Amino acid sequence: MAKEEFTDAIMLLKHDHRTVEDLFSKFQKAQDKNKQWELAQQICNELKIHSMIEEEIFYPETKDAVEEDLYLESYVEHDGAKVLINDIMANGPEDEFFEAKVTVLCEEISHHVEEEEKPKEGYFAQVRESDIDLKEMRDRLMARKEELLALAESEGLPPAKMKAVQV
Ligand SMILES: [Fe+2]
């Protein structure tokens, strides 16, 4: 993943969105449980890493550039998804609700991605109006992402931590 692939922080985050959408569509087409479980784990890891880099770097550093409601709802939407992510990872593919949970997670994520990418009023569009240095931020997002990918491959990622919602 060379940094030249992405012009700035937003392009990197949008690329993550496309990756996870692609995994969800593979999940929907997958026929056997093993393949579904493999894809579900990839989806959960991608989403954990993506939400961590947004929550650690992107959201706090863009807070003043976006409407407050949108900023706060972003955390709550992430936490909603984390409830399902942690549950899917803990209960695995034998859970009778497994496929239903992945499907609902997909619906939640499409809504959230829409809120971030919506032209003009979306989160990213509002950030684009600011003079935040998104190229410099891209490098830090990528560095953190690489660290987390390495952790996912070595000992595995811990369950996602809630930021706004108490469970
Ligand atoms: Fe995102």
Ligand SMILES: [Fe+2]
């Ligand atoms: Fe997000």
